[in-house]
Amino acid sequence: MPEVADIEQLPVSQARAGEPAAWDALFRRYQLPLYVYVFELVRDEQTGLDIVQETFIAAARHIGGLREDGKFGSWLFGIAHQKVIQRWRKRTEILFDEIPELPDEFEEAPDDLLIRREQEAEFMNLVEQLPPPHRSVLLLHFVEDFSLEEIARITETQLGTVKSRLHYAKKTLRKLVEEKNENPA
Amino acid sequence: MKTPREILLARHQAKTPKLDAIRRSVVIELNNQETKEQSFPAVFVTSLLGCSNKLWLELVWPCRRIWTGLAAVWVVLVIVNVSQRDGSQVHLAKSSSPAAMTMTFRDQQKILNELFADRSLPAEAVRPRIFSPKPRTETMRLLTA
Numbered sequence: 001m002p003e004v005a006d007i008e009q010l011p012v013s014q015a016r017a018g019e020p021a022a023w024d025a026l027f028r029r030y031q032l033p034l035y036v037y038v039f040e041l042v043r044d045e046q047t048g049l050d051i052v053q054e055t056f057i058a059a060a061r062h063i064g065g066l067r068e069d070g071k072f073g074s075w076l077f078g079i080a081h082q083k084v085i086q087r088w089r090k091r092t093e094i095l096f097d098e099i100p101e102l103p104d105e106f107e108e109a110p111d112d113l114l115i116r117r118e119q120e121a122e123f124m125n126l127v128e129q130l131p132p133p134h135r136s137v138l139l140l141h142f143v144e145d146f147s148l149e150e151i152a153r154i155t156e157t158q159l160g161t162v163k164s165r166l167h168y169a170k171k172t173l174r175k176l177v178e179e180k181n182e183n184p185a
Numbered sequence: 186m187k188t189p190r191e192i193l194l195a196r197h198q199a200k201t202p203k204l205d206a207i208r209r210s211v212v213i214e215l216n217n218q219e220t221k222e223q224s225f226p227a228v229f230v231t232s233l234l235g236c237s238n239k240l241w242l243e244l245v246w247p248c249r250r251i252w253t254g255l256a257a258v259w260v261v262l263v264i265v266n267v268s269q270r271d272g273s274q275v276h277l278a279k280s281s282s283p284a285a286m287t288m289t290f291r292d293q294q295k296i297l298n299e300l301f302a303d304r305s306l307p308a309e310a311v312r313p314r315i316f317s318p319k320p321r322t323e324t325m326r327l328l329t330a
Binding site: 012021023035036045052056057060105114116120124143145 | 186187188189190192193194197198200201203204207209211212214215220224258263314
């Protein structure tokens with residue numbers, strides 16, 4: 001299983017120069033996290049795979065638009081995020097900004113959320129229950145451990161919005177996990 | 186105990202072969218593009234499309250309301266113009282009956298004949314009198330007579 005890679009090790013400059021082997025390495029590194037993120041938002045396997053493919057093609061085509069090599073990961077997820085939103089707009093009119101934001105009362109919660117094996121399915125169900133904007137932020141945080149600034153850039157939202165969404169998502173998740181623990185039936 | 190990341194990735198691990206296939210196809214396509222030299226028309230069309238797309242995104246789309254307003258004004262102007270022109274044409278068509286046309290034609294013919302008539306033979310033309318100056322005394326005599 002790929003670990004959250006050290007971004008300095010990624011062959012972004014070689015990919016920029018058009019080396020197929022470098023692209024292969026980059027795509028290999030991000031294919032599964034990207035698919036996880038996309039799938040958990042669109043909830044359809046084929047759509048998820050299509051978006052991953054479109055994202056790869058768009059990345060190869062527009063690599064010139066990437067300013068810093070170190071931000072390749074968040075840039076790639078940003079492309080995928082835009083494609084997810086395009087799909088949503090085509091299907092249903094779900095808009096990220098339609099969901100009211102919570103007041104900006106964010107406190108840095110420790111990332112000590114560990115889940116027992118028997119709770120894994122429940123955890124996934126709980127993630128699915130979150131509203132899409134909060135789910136998106138939480139997935140970016142969990143899957144790639146992106147910083148709040150990076151998540152804001154990927155989702156094209158304000159930093160305060162990301163903070164409140166992540167806070168809300170974690171709080172909801174924690175609350176639901178605790179409720180499940182209290183009432184295991 | 187697992188972290189959320191581990192759970193999420195493990196849940197979709199089975200999709201890796203499909204993702205591998207997608208990755209390979211994209212990389213092969215990239216490789217082909219690298220080796221294949223694009224023809225000039227293709228490059229031209231691509232750049233033209235890119236340019237028009239950029240123009241649309243940067244010039245038109247941000248001020249789409251203004252452009253729409255301008256377009257609406259132009260449409261109104263064209264409609265007004267066309268409607269006025271149609272009215273005048275109808276008016277002309279109504280006024281030009283065959284009799285009137287014949288009269289007009291005759292008048293024009295007459296004018297043309299007058300204009301291009303042979304001026305070498307001014308039969309009825311009044312010949313201008315040639316003024317020949319006379320002494321003043323004669324003039325005075327004439328007056329007193």
